[in-house]
Amino acid sequence: MPELPEVENTVRDLRPHLVGRRIEGAQVFWSRLLHDLSPEVFDAALRGRQIINTERRGKFLIFPLDDGSSLLLHLRMTGKLWVEDRQTPVDKHTHVLIDLDNGRQLRYQDVRKFGRFYLVQDRDVVLGKLGPEPLSDEFSPIDLLGMIQHRTTAIKALLLDQQVVAGIGNVYADEALFRAGIHPLRPGVTLTLTDCNRLYASVRQILAEAIREGGSTLGQSTLTNFRRPNGVQGRFQQRHQVYRLTGKPCPVCGATVQKIKVAQRSTHFCPACQPIDGFNNPLN
DNA sequence: ATAAGGCCCTGACCGC
């Protein structure tokens, strides 16, 4: 599940391979990956374009092109990108090949086929509704409070809502709530400014640390887990404190980590460190 | 306006 840290590492790794390169053609073997355009139109529109940069917004990758348009990509669950020589045999589940002008190829592999490519003149058509970038100056504890103080929805669900804040997914939502000592089911409206200060700090710490550690690689399957374009796995999973640690002792207090469903997503937390009423919090 | 549930996908994993 590539989230902000995994996408950021992907964007950084790809930059030296893509910036300044010209696209010679594109093949798409599973057309539903393309939002609102056919493989033929996709190929025709990309052919001859130069890639200006590699950027990120939330969990989206952005490739600005020399004609002012942008190629956007969301990896969703199992999407992977990397650059390889054209002659290298194509792996299973590889659905998109983009030929570069140096004999190499940008390859997209996605076992579950949930990913989406967009080709747009105005990137705001796709990105416009996203909330603030959590690591930027446009995001503050007051902003967070403003986004959630009128919501009865569980705070976990609000963190997953990309319109509240962009880039957080299931892994980092659980880890941030744990570090902030906030129960995932607490309605947004019950969070105080103090809570928001802690949650804001946790979110930023977790994401910055996860970026430094190369993201999180979960599970053994190289097909479904995360891997950077340079082939390296993430290391941040070694620092997870609750995510997929159901039944294990909480690293802070030793209580047993619990798993529940929140907004249809598995949610892991420590019932002692993250009390539902928000009081007697040992982390305070 | 908000929220819940279904859907897309396939591989991993579990019990028998």
Add this chain to the structure above:
DNA sequence: TGCGGTCAGGGCCTTA
């Protein structure tokens, strides 16, 4: 070994 069932899950769509 084979088989059926369940789980994983981001975002979009429909329904309430």
